[in-house]
Each structure stands twice: as C-alpha cells, then as structure tokens.
Amino acid sequence: MIESHGLTKRLGGRAVVSDVTFACAPGTVTGFLGPNGAGKTTTMRMLCGLSDPDAGHAEILGGPYRALPNPGRRVGILLDASAQHGGRRGQETLTLSALTMGADPKRVPELLDRVGLEKRAARQRVKAYSLGMRQRLGIANALIGDPEVLILDEPANGLDPEGMRWMRGLLRDFADRGGTVLLSSHLLHEVEAVADQLLIIGGGKIVAAGTREELLAGAGTLVRAADDAPALASAMASAGLTARAHPEGGFIVEAEPEEVGRAALAGGVALSRLGPSESAGLEQLFFDLTSGAPDAPTPAPADLQETVR
C-alpha cells in the first residue's frame, strides 16, 4: 500500500511537485507517467524518505517510510540504476544490501539469475555494465529483501524490447501475488500494457488518474485510409466530424467507430483500420494532458530520451 497525501515540493521558489495525491492498492501495478521534469522522481524520492516534502505526507504500508524498522524487507526501491559503485562487483552490490537488511546472502545467485545477469556478468565490476544491466541489477537489488511493495523509477530505461517484456512479466507476477507496484516512465508504451492504474503527471500536478479504460472513455476513434488519406479527411469533414492527424498515420476522430465507418463509406474511401483509438488515443491524451507543463518536451515520442545525469 502506497499513499500520497498532497505531496508538495518547492525547489528554488518553484513548485516542482504540487499537491500530488494518489493511492496504490496491493495486487495492482500503478504506472506513473509524465514527461521528463514533470516531478515523477521528486515524488518518488519523497515517498522513500530521501527528500522532505514542503507540504503533505506519504505513507508506505501504513506509516511514513522512515518509520519502517527494516524498510529493505518490506519495500523494494530502484530510484536510479546508475547510483551504484562502479568499482564493486554486481554480486557484491547485492550481498551488501542483503547483509544490511538481514536477508540471506545465499539468495544473491538465484536473484541474479532471475533478473538475467549471468555468472560472468555477476562477477564483473558495475563500471563495465551497460545501462540495461544496471537496471537488471537495480531490480534484483529491489527484490532481494522479498518485499511487499516495489517503487521503481524508470526501470525500463535502457532495457531492450525483450528486457521490457521480461520486466512487465515480473511486475505483473509480483502484483498478482499481492504486491503493490509503482513504476514511473516517460514512455506510455512501457507501462500501459502492465499497469492497472495510470497516474499522469505534468508540471508537478496529477493531471489524470484512473484505469486505462477510464482514461480512454471518449478518446475517439482511430481511422486509417488504405491509400487515399486526403479523401478520408474530406469525407470526415463533409460528415461534420472533427478529425486530427495522428503522428503515425491516420486520424483520430471524435466520434464512435460506427459513425466514422459510415462517413468513410459515404466518401467512398477504403479503410485499412477502424476502431477505438486505444493506445493511439492514450498517447494523444498523454501529450494533451502533459503538454501544458512549462518545460515539457515537444510531443515526439520517438525522440524522448531520458536526460543523462
């Protein structure tokens, strides 16, 4: 159980997080979405007691994080995969955490295996790790105390598609066994497949929260012409429907699929796709909701890169 009650953080007179309230229930995965600089990391740092909020408070498992006697055994945290000692071997990094929290260091090899770090990699210094390997090590580090809650900041950053799929499976499994998961991302597609609940943050404020279906209700229809896109656009216009171009081709139309289909038929346009906008709509929604942030990046999903610290 994770609860945030009006968390607010000001840095240099500017509110980087303001009045952020949400709750994550056991058995669910919550995706915390927002562009870089929206306040995701700052919020998570406040949840984990690394940063003091200027207003509001957070509770993990019923109390402040710092009040947990042995937090490593209840809450698994990965805030920054690059925050590891470069001169330490991967397996030693995990052993230190296990010893600190009184977990059995004998679990280290099986955990390394579970996150896909081979024996050779486990003996390497972390300095030699790729970002993806550091993420895997960080996830193993979060799991080593056998926790009930996972808080992961951008865990998919640096993972290849296979790694992302693996991580989604791991988080789903963790939640299905009663665990609570909060994971952040600036990329919608990384979390939408696994998250039961989405929190969208922009400019330090929660701009939308709910299940995928709740957020998508009324998000429109995605329609794509088989060959003649301009004809489709004019067909929508002549039917009096509002359509806007989707970045990956086709249009998002603010109407039900049936209505859009009839309009296309009337215009004599062959379609290659027609249906609820789903992820396309969610992506648009994501950018619509977060683009009001003063320093939000331009909505070009492929170009979004995590800034290297």
Place this chain on the structure above:
Amino acid sequence: MSTATARFDDPLSPRSADAAREHRPSLATLTRVELRKMYDTRAGFWLLLICVLLTLLVAVLSGLFDDTDKHTLSSIFNGTSQVVTLLLPIVGILLVTSEWSQRTAQVTFTLVPRRGRVLAAKVSASVVLALVAFAVALVLAAVGTALDPASDGAWSLSAGVLAQTAFYIVISTLMGVALGAAILLSAPAIVASFVLPIGFSVATNLIPGLDGAARWLDSGTTLPDLTDHIYSAHAWARVATTLLLWLALPMAIGAWRFLRGEIR
C-alpha cells in the same frame, strides 16, 4: 493498513517467520557492512593492500638498514605506526565520500533511513579498522625486528606507548572520516587532509605570535610523539585541544552535512 493485507509469497523464498523482517538492523550488522565496503571495491582493496605493503616495506628497511641499536621492536613499531596514521585517514575519507561520489548513499539511506545510524556504523567500522591496522603494524614491526635484532632490549615494549599508539591510529582514522563527511568529495577531502595540517603548521610558524597556537593546535607537533614516549598530563591537554580543532569541529560539520544533505 495492517501488515497482514499486503503479504504475498515469493516462491523463491517462502516467507517464513523471519524475525529480521521487522527488526531494525543492529549497529553491529551495519558496522560489518561498512567494514565490507572498505575492501569490496577495486579502489578500497588496493588502498588497503598498499597500506600493508608500505608498512611492511618500512618494517623491513628499518630492520635491515637502520643503525643496529635501533633494530628494536619499539623503534620499528614507532615507524610502522606512523605510516599507518598517514594512510588510514584516506580510507576513512573514502568510506564517507564514496557514498556521495558513487551515489550509493541513495541505496544506503533507503535501506537505513536513519542516517545517524549509518554515520555511527562508519565511525565504529573505522575504529575496528584502526585496531586491526594497529595489530598489523605491530606484527610487521616484529617481522622487521626479527631480521637482525639489536643485542640489547630488542623486544621490550612499553604498554603505555602501545596504548597511546592504538589511540593515535584510531583518532587519525576518525579525523579522515570527519573530514570526509565535512567535504563529501573524495579528491578535495584527501588533498585537504594533507594540505590543511601542513598549511596550519607553516602559517603558525611563520606568523609571529602564533607559535603559542601551534603548540596547542598543530597536529603535526602535538600528536606524532604518542608513538614515541608516554605523554605527560600537559601533553595530553595539548592532544585534547588539537582534537577539538581537527576532529570535533570537522565531525560536527560533517555530521550536519551527512544527516541533512540532499541525496542525488
């Protein structure tokens, strides 16, 4: 929220009645972890190995080439322990600063949110390290002495000087921890640990009227003879004032920064 609601079973480790789950890690546990951090990195391992090798070198060279009447355990131990007091402060500094430079403080402080316990563990681990180094310096000094023992009193050793030497090695290491915590950056802290005492010494010797301060505050004057002869009460008073400046002050600044500093 009761803890019962969120329990779940990990097939890898059936969650038995594991007492450690609800127990704060003890200071002894945290001290063991901090000791491990001293040698489990590449830099830490080599630094400690170099400490041992340099100490051995001093012991062997003194045992072979110094005047034969100085081939005594007390004389050679005086030399090996001086080497140790030069190098251990660096280990103490890195024990604190590497948490910031390598950003491992983020993990350390999420596992142990009460940062005062982490600092206490680092201090106690440093004391343990200093006592181990004391024993190593003594053993290596014995090796050096055995090479060509002086004919007279080669193996006599004053218990008082032994205790003073142990004390000197401990406070030297802790001065490193304190400076590391006060500066929180590895290279500047190591440079400061050498430059500040020397600079202070030079300044107080050159500037007229400051020689009085030097007698009470210059760590290069008041401390090193701890390994040589038993201190009088007057000399101990000078040790105390020196430690106020070189240990208590940086430790106070360091504790404040360690406990309150923003973790990136």
